[in-house]
Amino acid sequence: MAQLVELPDIKFVEDDANKVFLEMVAVFQGFTGRTLNRADPEMLALRAFAQLIIQQRVLINKVAKGELLRYAKGIVLDYLGDPETPRLQAEPAITTERFTLSIPLVTPQIIPAGTRIAPEGAEGSILFATKTAATIPAGVTTADVLIECLTPGVIGNGFLPGQLTTLIDPLPFVASVTNQTTTAGGADTEDDDSYRERIRMAPESFSTAGPEEGYEYWAKSASAAIVDVAAVSESPGEVTVVPLLEGGQIPTQAVLDAVAAKVNGRRIRPLTDRVTVQAPEAAPYDIDLTYYIDSDRAAELAVIQSAVDAAVEAYKLWQRSKLGRDVNPSELIWRVMSAGSLRVAVRAPMFMDVSQLQVAQEANVNVVFGGLADD
Structure with missing residues (x-):
């Protein structure tokens, strides 16, 4: 992570109330040639106008600072990151679901894409569904299928193995379903602090030499759930990338695969590097x-x-x-x-x-x- 340089707070225009008021009094006295006393009606009028000017200057400072990466928030930050570094959107939690048949069949059993599964007692408040169609071959009774939460975000994380057991869309001969791993990988839309840090790291991604922060940038771009990345090279040409998920969760294989696909992209990985992605110990x-x-x-x-x-x-x-x-x-x-x-x-x-x-x-x-x- 890049270290920020210690800089003083910045002001684009003066917004100190007393200074602005005294400047207005000085200008008025210069134009009129009069010296104002504290009880003069003009002093009251100038103080009222000074308050309006101060409010405008405070707004100018706020807007101008908001155009700097260190202070930008919300949609302004999105504009600063566009188009090379877009904000990561919410992602669904994923896990592996095992479908078990009541008996071996003589013909293959199809599990359609979009088949919905829910945790017991959820009453439809949260649903998972198969990402792609799968087939249970003839004579086989089980198949493992990747499923994802239909509601993106952290809401789908944390269901332990054996908790996703309710098949919402019944299938013939399917006796039971159960998740094999804890659901993980779900993330809310990238927050401003994480997004700001990725924008700051973006210049490292332009290098074709495989810098440490370049690999960290691309790994974090694979999922909004990733909060930290280590990229180390213990021998020439060998790079190990280790991601960590929000809340200190160990990434699932699906998340590791997504990171591996990102950092091994043809325009990202130098040809001389062999990049391995693994979970932290x-x-x-x-x-x-x-x-x-x-x-x-x-x-x-x-x-x-x-x-x-x-x-x-x-x-x-x-x-x-x-x-x-x-x-x-x-x-x-x-x-x-x-x-x-x-x-x-x-x-x-x-x-x-x-x-x-x-x-x-x-x-x-x-x-x-x-x-x-x-x-």
Whole structure:
């Protein structure tokens, strides 16, 4: 990720109220040859006009800053990225669904494209469907088919294996359906911060030499669900690209295939590079801590406990949301202390190095309230 240069806040026109008012008074006195006193009616009129001018100048500054990449938002950011770097649109979650027949058939069984499946109890609020038609050969009872959520976005993520079991469109001889993997890959429309970073990285994509940020740019362009990418070369001509999904999820094979197709494009990959796309390796760590609350804040006990739980959850998300982020107990202590605890005794985690191709993921979590304590 490119590091931003520290720059002062920018103003295109002066919008300080006192300065604008004094400038107007000076101009008026210069034209009229009069010296105005504070109680003069002209002073009141000039102050009223100054307020209108200040509002216009504030608007000018806002609009002008919005045309700079660092400050641009919404549709203005889309114009800055057009046409080389369009904003990534919402994408559906995907998984592999297994169709099982009641008996082997003597003729092939067709599973049409668009066959709908839902999680049990969803009552039609969320549906998945087969992306393409599939065939169960004669004498075979099962077939695995790629399905995608009909509602793009993160809403389709997180259904565990065995939860998509309701066949909405009945098929003859199909006895059951079930997903084989956790649904993943769904992403909402790319937010401004992620989009701004991709636009900033776009010049790296113009190189035909295979720069690190070039591979990162193209990998992120494969899916709006990708929040981080590592591109490393441990030997000449060999490049490994590792994507990480939003929320620290390990990418599915379908996402890895999409990234591989993108970075191996004929106009993207240098002919001398052999590019491999793989999922990050999980680096497990435990959380085991006891926290105490100041006895003077006993009345806030429930609120602080809830804040501590939220702080631990935020830490887990922070830790797994970036490749190569070392496990840092100081960050955990800071978050729990900021939530209102008096002191924290952390038994785990210890500081742990995480390589660029790994992502830290929590394993066992044990957060204990140790009671009230005095300073």
